[in-house]
Amino acid sequence: MKTYKKLLSSVLWLAAALIIWEAAAYILRDVICDPLAAKKVPGLLEIGASFLQNSVELMRQAGVTMSYAAAGFALGASVGIILGLAMSISGLCEKMILPYLLASQMIPIIGLAPIILGLFKDIAVSRVVIAAYITFFPVSVNFLSGLKASEENLKSMMRVYAADKCRLYSKLLVPNALPYLFSGLKISAPMAVTAAVLVDTLSSKDGIGYVIVFTLYGGGTTGQFWPAVIIAALLGLLSFLIISAAEYILIPWKRQKEEVRK
Amino acid sequence: MTENAVEIKNLSMEYFDKERNPRRVLDNVSLNIRKGEFISLLGPSGCGKTTLLRIIADLQKPTSGSVRLAGQNTKEARLSHKFGMVFQTPALLEWRSVLENVELPLELRKVPKKERRERALEQIKTVDLKGYENSYPRELSGGMQQRVGIARALAAEPEILLMDEPFSALDEFTKERLHGDLLRIWRSTNKTVIFVTHNISEAVYLSDRVCVLSANPARLAAVEEIHLPRPREDAVLKTEEYFKTVSHIREIFEEKYNENI
Numbered sequence: 260m261k262t263y264k265k266l267l268s269s270v271l272w273l274a275a276a277l278i279i280w281e282a283a284a285y286i287l288r289d290v291i292c293d294p295l296a297a298k299k300v301p302g303l304l305e306i307g308a309s310f311l312q313n314s315v316e317l318m319r320q321a322g323v324t325m326s327y328a329a330a331g332f333a334l335g336a337s338v339g340i341i342l343g344l345a346m347s348i349s350g351l352c353e354k355m356i357l358p359y360l361l362a363s364q365m366i367p368i369i370g371l372a373p374i375i376l377g378l379f380k381d382i383a384v385s386r387v388v389i390a391a392y393i394t395f396f397p398v399s400v401n402f403l404s405g406l407k408a409s410e411e412n413l414k415s416m417m418r419v420y421a422a423d424k425c426r427l428y429s430k431l432l433v434p435n436a437l438p439y440l441f442s443g444l445k446i447s448a449p450m451a452v453t454a455a456v457l458v459d460t461l462s463s464k465d466g467i468g469y470v471i472v473f474t475l476y477g478g479g480t481t482g483q484f485w486p487a488v489i490i491a492a493l494l495g496l497l498s499f500l501i502i503s504a505a506e507y508i509l510i511p512w513k514r515q516k517e518e519v520r521k
Numbered sequence: 522m523t524e525n526a527v528e529i530k531n532l533s534m535e536y537f538d539k540e541r542n543p544r545r546v547l548d549n550v551s552l553n554i555r556k557g558e559f560i561s562l563l564g565p566s567g568c569g570k571t572t573l574l575r576i577i578a579d580l581q582k583p584t585s586g587s588v589r590l591a592g593q594n595t596k597e598a599r600l601s602h603k604f605g606m607v608f609q610t611p612a613l614l615e616w617r618s619v620l621e622n623v624e625l626p627l628e629l630r631k632v633p634k635k636e637r638r639e640r641a642l643e644q645i646k647t648v649d650l651k652g653y654e655n656s657y658p659r660e661l662s663g664g665m666q667q668r669v670g671i672a673r674a675l676a677a678e679p680e681i682l683l684m685d686e687p688f689s690a691l692d693e694f695t696k697e698r699l700h701g702d703l704l705r706i707w708r709s710t711n712k713t714v715i716f717v718t719h720n721i722s723e724a725v726y727l728s729d730r731v732c733v734l735s736a737n738p739a740r741l742a743a744v745e746e747i748h749l750p751r752p753r754e755d756a757v758l759k760t761e762e763y764f765k766t767v768s769h770i771r772e773i774f775e776e777k778y779n780e781n782i
């Protein structure tokens with residue numbers, strides 16, 4: 260019943276959005292008679308047609324962006340996990356790292372991207388580095404708070420059975436932190452994709468972000484603009500779904516608890 | 522001569538409150554516990570029972586005084602697996618099955634896989650959970666979870682079993698069954714049991730001796746020998762002797778309480 264209502268609400272929102280879009284396209288084209296109407300807000304049919312026409316090329320470009328995002332995400336997640344572990348193991352480490360970690364997030368990515376590009380002089384490397392930069396912070400901070408979240412009673416239990424630090428981590432703290440780790444990964448995955456798209460727009464010669472700017476500033480088939488934007492948005496969603504699926508598989512004990520609660 | 526399993530000497534514990542003033546929780550507690558004895562620590566909520574048990578288990582340090590277990594200090598005893606502990610809550614790992622939870626102490630002692638499986642299965646049978654080896658904690662009732670906690674403590678085959686109000690969250694029926702199980706296990710394995718409770722009749726029914734703790738700070742108000750016959754069956758619960766002992770200990774509490782006013 261609940262899922263049915265949820266589904267219905269999504270369908271209604273989608274329908275409303277499509278109707279407003281089509282109305283806007285009609286007004287621009289036939290009422291205001293804007294000569295650039297087809298470029299600004301093309302009709303839904305035109306978008307659909309362009310989508311089909313360019314689907315192979317769009318998918319190829321999407322694949323390029325996705326693979327850079329994935330590489331950066333994997334790198335950032337690894338760094339985040341290592342930092343989280345290090346800060347949890349050593350209080351000194353936490354005091355030394357955490358303030359700079361927080362400071363690093365004050366730099367807006369828009370400002371950082373050109374700097375990194377200038378530093379590495381290579382668009383491919385920059386895309387990976389920026390996606391990684393975006394990823395590591397939510398991962399490390401969430402993982403760290405997960406590592407600290409074990410019940411006092413369970414820690415006492417491990418101590419009574421004389422668990423050393425290594426086993427304390429592998430048998431209690433890390434498994435207990437997995438749900439926290441995954442909430443960090445779910446936050447950062449779409450952000451890594453967004454970052455990769457953003458860097459595409461800077462000076463690259465491929466990727467879905469490149470298609471967006473290229474078609475926006477003339478050249479190429481204008482009809483590709485909106486399909487490319489939609490695909491860029493879907494890529495973020497896709498990355499989120501992939502992480503959620505991994506979570507579902509890897510943390511069965513949380514999954515079934517929620518099923519029972521329903 | 523009977524050896525002492527646990528020797529508690531002049532133990533005191535102070536916590537510091539928010540204004541950094543010391544607050545005495547345990548005051549000069551001394552007690553010798555014989556090998557193979559079933560002893561209860563009885564006292565009202567918040568009097569310091571868990572604190573005392575945690576000090577014995579090397580989970581916290583006393584302000585002064587000492588505890589020795591079979592000739593070792595608490596840390597040595599913990600590292601050589603002299604004791605097991607059943608907590609006030611089951612304290613199970615939710616990502617491990619019943620079997621894996623019971624195996625945990627053996628795993629930490631690096632017991633080979635085959636042997637630890639056998640020993641865990643045996644303890645699961647002891648607490649009547651056969652058929653639930655592969656269930657997860659969330660699929661079990663509170664009483665069953667508590668029994669998994671007991672099986673885990675038994676699996677390591679410790680000489681001394683520390684139990685912190687293991688049954689206080691359970692209903693009467695489950696509790697009575699577990700009392701029976703516990704006495705049966707205790708009789709057949711000859712362990713020393715230190716059993717914390719705030720329930721007078723439970724303490725009397727199970728124990729060889731009952732230590733009555735006063736509150737604020739906890740002192741050893743009285744140590745009572747319980748002369749009910751062994752092995753104890755449910756029938757004991759209806760005897761005159763049992764009622765007398767329970768009322769006697771209740772009177773000790775009332776005295777203590779009146780003193781405090």
Ligand SMILES: Nc1ncnc2c1ncn2[C@@H]1O[C@H](COP(=O)(O)OP(=O)(O)OP(=O)(O)O)[C@@H](O)[C@H]1O
Nearest residue numbers: 536537546564565566567568569570571572573719
């Ligand atoms: N870490 C701590 N810091 C400060 N005070 C504490 C701490 N742990 C316990 N206390 C205090 O010590 C007293 C005894 O606590 P303890 O947990 O030993 O009681 P208890 O007898 O086990 O009670 P219960 O039957 O409710 O479990 C309590 O008044 C509590 O407020």
Ligand SMILES: [Mg+2]
Nearest residue numbers: 570571609685
């Ligand atoms: Mg307690």
